[in-house]
Amino acid sequence: MMKLTTYSIVCRDAVELxxxxxxxxxxxxxxxxxxxxxxxxxxxxxYLEQIRDTxxxxxxxxPNDLSPEALSDLVDLYRRFRSxxx
Amino acid sequence: MGxxxxxxxxxAELLQRLLAGDETAFAALVTRYHxxxxxxxxxxxxxxxxxxxxxxxxxxxxxxxxxxxEGRSSFKTWLLRILVNRARSTGTKEHRAIPVDPTSxxxxxxxxxxxxxxxxxxxxxxxxxIEDSMVNKPVVRLVHEAISxxxxxxxxxVTLRDVEGLPTTxxxxxxxxxxxxxxxxxxxxxxxxxxxxxxxxRGGG
Numbered sequence: 001m002m003k004l005t006t007y008s009i010v011c012r013d014a015v016e017l018x019x020x021x022x023x024x025x026x027x028x029x030x031x032x033x034x035x036x037x038x039x040x041x042x043x044x045x046x047y048l049e050q051i052r053d054t055x056x057x058x059x060x061x062x063p064n065d066l067s068p069e070a071l072s073d074l075v076d077l078y079r080r081f082r083s084x085x086x
Numbered sequence: 087m088g089x090x091x092x093x094x095x096x097x098a099e100l101l102q103r104l105l106a107g108d109e110t111a112f113a114a115l116v117t118r119y120h121x122x123x124x125x126x127x128x129x130x131x132x133x134x135x136x137x138x139x140x141x142x143x144x145x146x147x148x149x150x151x152x153x154x155x156e157g158r159s160s161f162k163t164w165l166l167r168i169l170v171n172r173a174r175s176t177g178t179k180e181h182r183a184i185p186v187d188p189t190s191x192x193x194x195x196x197x198x199x200x201x202x203x204x205x206x207x208x209x210x211x212x213x214x215x216i217e218d219s220m221v222n223k224p225v226v227r228l229v230h231e232a233i234s235x236x237x238x239x240x241x242x243x244v245t246l247r248d249v250e251g252l253p254t255t256x257x258x259x260x261x262x263x264x265x266x267x268x269x270x271x272x273x274x275x276x277x278x279x280x281x282x283x284x285x286x287x288r289g290g291g
Contacts, residue, residue: 020273023269
């Protein structure tokens, strides 16, 4: 079995750190370990990019699943709310 | 019914117009935020119908209180606070237990690593798979579908943090979780969404 040195991590560990890394929530030590691993690992670098893309894409467009019926219900609610005032 | 305001008309302007009695401004705000409200409410209550009711109550509270909105927080934050307060009391009435998070990260990546912990197969960036960067619409759809398939609390966390872009501290406060907990859940959710999108792209879906 492969013996791990104190400062190196394997891919299986690296993927566990990626999200916190992007959140800026890793300790300096873990950040360094991850960055060192990423430098030598195209697969984990691609993985990081995939997670980054996933986050970017999630925020790109809010899914707009408001049906026309739901919208007209809410506009009716608005009209009922307004009418006593006018 | 058309919503006449495009995305670049900001919330503050829509609120001004709402205060002036502009119905289309209300329709625009509802179009922008109602789906989010229902999704977040779903975290607290045990049916889609209850979530819809809580979201509707939130809009009534907005109409009642819009003249008192001081703009110290964003409209989105203000809206979510109202929603969460309502959803919490409804959720309590329904005796809904806060769901635990049963899935671990490793299940989304099961079998992907060899005994030494290295990837068995190469990881291909999504951009390479998609080729044409102008055609990333399907990926947008895949990501949102993957999010909709998440269980709670993953869906609420990833919706608030990655879709709505709220700071982690605010997500934690709204969902009554610790920041550390939000980060763990977020990590699991993102891992799952990525794996889901990858599987769909591989399957040609």
